[in-house]
Amino acid sequence: MADYKLQTAHLYGDLMNTYGDYGNIIALSYYANLIGVDVETQVISLEDDFDDTAYDFVLFGGGQDYEQMVVTKDLPGKSEAIKRYIENDGVFLGVCGGFQLLGDYFVLADGTRVEGIKAMMHYTLNQTDSRFIGNVVIEDPTNGDVYRGFENHQGRTFLDAEERPLGMVKQGNGNNGEDGGEGLVYKNTYGTYFHGPILTRNGNLTLRLLQTMLERRYPDVDWASQIAQLEPEFF
Amino acid sequence: MSLRSSLATFVGNSSHFVLKDILHRGGTSLPGKLAIKIDPNVMTSLAEKYDVILITGTNGKTLTTALTTRVLREKYNNVITNPSGSNMMQGITGTMLTAKPKAGEKPIAVLEVDEANVEEVARQLKPKAFVLTNIFRDQLDRYGEIYTTYEKILKGIRLFPEATVIANADSPIFMRGNLPNPKVYYGFNHEEASGDMRAPYNTDGVLSPTDDSILHYHFMTFANQGYYFSKTDDFKRPELDYAITKLNKLTPSYSNFDIDGKPFQIEIGGQYNIYNAMAAYSVGRFMGVSESQIKHAFESNAQIFGRQEAVKVGDKDVTIVLIKNPVGANQVIQMMSTDDQPFSLIALLNANYADGIDTSWIWDADFESLADTNMQAISTGGERYKDLYVRIKMAGYGDQPVHEDLTKIVEAIEAQPTEHVYVAATYTAMLQLREQLKQKGYIKSGMEG
Numbered sequence: 204m205a206d207y208k209l210q211t212a213h214l215y216g217d218l219m220n221t222y223g224d225y226g227n228i229i230a231l232s233y234y235a236n237l238i239g240v241d242v243e244t245q246v247i248s249l250e251d252d253f254d255d256t257a258y259d260f261v262l263f264g265g266g267q268d269y270e271q272m273v274v275t276k277d278l279p280g281k282s283e284a285i286k287r288y289i290e291n292d293g294v295f296l297g298v299c300g301g302f303q304l305l306g307d308y309f310v311l312a313d314g315t316r317v318e319g320i321k322a323m324m325h326y327t328l329n330q331t332d333s334r335f336i337g338n339v340v341i342e343d344p345t346n347g348d349v350y351r352g353f354e355n356h357q358g359r360t361f362l363d364a365e366e367r368p369l370g371m372v373k374q375g376n377g378n379n380g381e382d383g384g385e386g387l388v389y390k391n392t393y394g395t396y397f398h399g400p401i402l403t404r405n406g407n408l409t410l411r412l413l414q415t416m417l418e419r420r421y422p423d424v425d426w427a428s429q430i431a432q433l434e435p436e437f438f
Numbered sequence: 439m440s441l442r443s444s445l446a447t448f449v450g451n452s453s454h455f456v457l458k459d460i461l462h463r464g465g466t467s468l469p470g471k472l473a474i475k476i477d478p479n480v481m482t483s484l485a486e487k488y489d490v491i492l493i494t495g496t497n498g499k500t501l502t503t504a505l506t507t508r509v510l511r512e513k514y515n516n517v518i519t520n521p522s523g524s525n526m527m528q529g530i531t532g533t534m535l536t537a538k539p540k541a542g543e544k545p546i547a548v549l550e551v552d553e554a555n556v557e558e559v560a561r562q563l564k565p566k567a568f569v570l571t572n573i574f575r576d577q578l579d580r581y582g583e584i585y586t587t588y589e590k591i592l593k594g595i596r597l598f599p600e601a602t603v604i605a606n607a608d609s610p611i612f613m614r615g616n617l618p619n620p621k622v623y624y625g626f627n628h629e630e631a632s633g634d635m636r637a638p639y640n641t642d643g644v645l646s647p648t649d650d651s652i653l654h655y656h657f658m659t660f661a662n663q664g665y666y667f668s669k670t671d672d673f674k675r676p677e678l679d680y681a682i683t684k685l686n687k688l689t690p691s692y693s694n695f696d697i698d699g700k701p702f703q704i705e706i707g708g709q710y711n712i713y714n715a716m717a718a719y720s721v722g723r724f725m726g727v728s729e730s731q732i733k734h735a736f737e738s739n740a741q742i743f744g745r746q747e748a749v750k751v752g753d754k755d756v757t758i759v760l761i762k763n764p765v766g767a768n769q770v771i772q773m774m775s776t777d778d779q780p781f782s783l784i785a786l787l788n789a790n791y792a793d794g795i796d797t798s799w800i801w802d803a804d805f806e807s808l809a810d811t812n813m814q815a816i817s818t819g820g821e822r823y824k825d826l827y828v829r830i831k832m833a834g835y836g837d838q839p840v841h842e843d844l845t846k847i848v849e850a851i852e853a854q855p856t857e858h859v860y861v862a863a864t865y866t867a868m869l870q871l872r873e874q875l876k877q878k879g880y881i882k883s884g885m886e887g
């Protein structure tokens with residue numbers, strides 16, 4: 204039995220789960236297990252409350268349009284708790300739809316404006332008859348790390364002046380194909396369009412997130428040296 | 439038949455002759471193309487001569503069509519069908535043009551139709567029945583959403599409210615749309631309808647058709663299928679007309695089960711294929727074929743087309759299976775779990791257009807559950823071996839051999855520690871594998887069996 208445990212909430216995991224998003228939790232558990240930490244995951248969906256003090260990591264993935272609309276109707280009941288979790292430095296990963304919904308609003312393919320939960324103020328416009336699909340490579344401006352992934356999105360997301368991108372695009376389109384940014388970082392919250400699950404392919408980033416989670420939950424343990432022993436996957 | 443239609447039929451027939459006999463290709467689509475060009479409604483005049491049964495859905499169309507045809511032939515002398523892969527308008531036109539129904543009883547056409555073509559095909563063929571297998575998200579389906587796909591099917595069905603809908607009732611999406619049609623429902627009733635569970639995180643289409651609440655299940659078979667019910671209103675799976683009441687024995691090469699208390703067997707493994715058999719059974723009963731005739735049709739020895747193929751490589755018994763999406767991969771894993779012999783698994787991943795350029799689906803497939811099988815060894819390969827290697831590693835199998843170079847794949851198969859070897863491959867990886875097997879003389883043709 205592991206002595207340490209992390210709790211993960213997979214937000215609307217039964218509705219927002221396209222293109223391997225759950226892989227992010229698989230990767231996180233994999234590295235955590237190697238240093239004796241268990242990861243438990245709960246799907247928090249339409250019928251459930253989100254308790255912002257209960258989790259060390261929250262994953263909010265992408266969904267099909269239909270499911271995304273159902274989720275949008277349910278979100279107001281959870282959005283205050285989600286905002287508290289983010290403001291209190293909780294580790295959060297929003298992928299594609301989950302990234303868009305954290306922001307101010309997004310515009311559907313048919314032009315309808317849908318309100319986000321406004322935890323941040325980025326917004327997402329649509330593009331007609333085209334999608335950004337393909338491999339992406341970005342560089343993290345804070346540490347020079349390179350991240351690889353696969354993007355597949357119709358939305359074009361624009362960050363608010365107070366937000367910064369996760370990385371600058373070396374290959375692919377990124378948030379909007381214009382400003383060279385991909386994803387978003389705000390406190391310990393990350394947004395991205397990487398569906399080729401970002402944490403499976405970019406072990407460095409995964410280990411940084413893992414360390415943040417563990418240091419928040421178990422501040423008296425020297426996690427940095429244990430994590431430094433791990434070999435991050437990168438492909 | 440109008441002069442135009444007769445001419446179109448003639449052109450269709452003769453171009454088929456030219457293609458088949460001179461070019462030696464299965465020319466089912468070109469004659470259709472020519473005939474449609476001359477008379478876009480050529481089918482309508484042809485179709486009047488037939489009772490038409492359309493079979494559609496994401497998975498299982500081909501096997502369901504093959505089994506249904508076999509079942510109906512137990513009672514009827516005049517049953518035609520389209521070859522697998524010819525499920526667009528042109529291919530279907532080609533099939534109907536080149537068929538030579540015997541005089542006498544009205545012939546039956548059992549046709550596999552691509553989901554996106556149901557409306558167009560139905561409009562011309564005036565089907566007597568629509569058979570719906572399932573709808574899953576398919577990465578190769580150009581990112582189509584399941585509700586959009588179903589909407590396309592509904593458009594075809596709505597043209598013919600008198601046609602019978604024969605549907606997999608375990609698939610909740612088919613309860614959408616309030617169709618006035620007469621219905622026949624099939625599904626599984628092999629477990630007590632008492633549990634209360636929600637679908638796992640990684641399942642599509644789990645919203646109630648009535649109010650978009652999350653469906654609960656008394657039991658689940660696979661993906662989003664099972665005995666579902668709603669907790670917010672009185673919606674639940676409808677009563678089944680025909681049901682699997684017991685699973686007697688499941689193996690990779692056959693499945694034995696009870697339909698409404700009577701034993702049946704199909705000569706192909708995989709729980710998903712039992713759904714296809716249920717569809718064929720339901721069509722058979724709808725068309726007046728007796729239980730014993732259906733039983734005979736299921737058990738007759740003729741090879742039925744499946745997604746698996748057996749090849750002898752040296753002293754290894756190799757089973758080759760195609761994988762392309764999470765639902766399909768999970769079905770293959772489920773099928774392997776019914777194997778009571780030790781086996782090795784080689785998984786090959788490419789990401790060319792025909793495979794799907796996005797490999798992220800491997801993270802949605804449940805490789806973790808291979809732990810519950812008799813698998814003795816696992817290794818990965820293909821152009822994207824690294825993705826799959828990490829996937830398998832993180833599924834709990836640690837460091838495992840990789841086959842970067844598929845030109846050495848036959849040696850790798852020969853070196854496996856067990857007599858029985860499964861090779862699960864995406865489409866172009868499968869072609870590369872077959873090319874190697876052909877070069878080594880283990881199979882005749884690189885392209886198809």
Ligand SMILES: [Zn+2]
Binds near residue numbers: 265299398
């Ligand atoms: Zn997406």
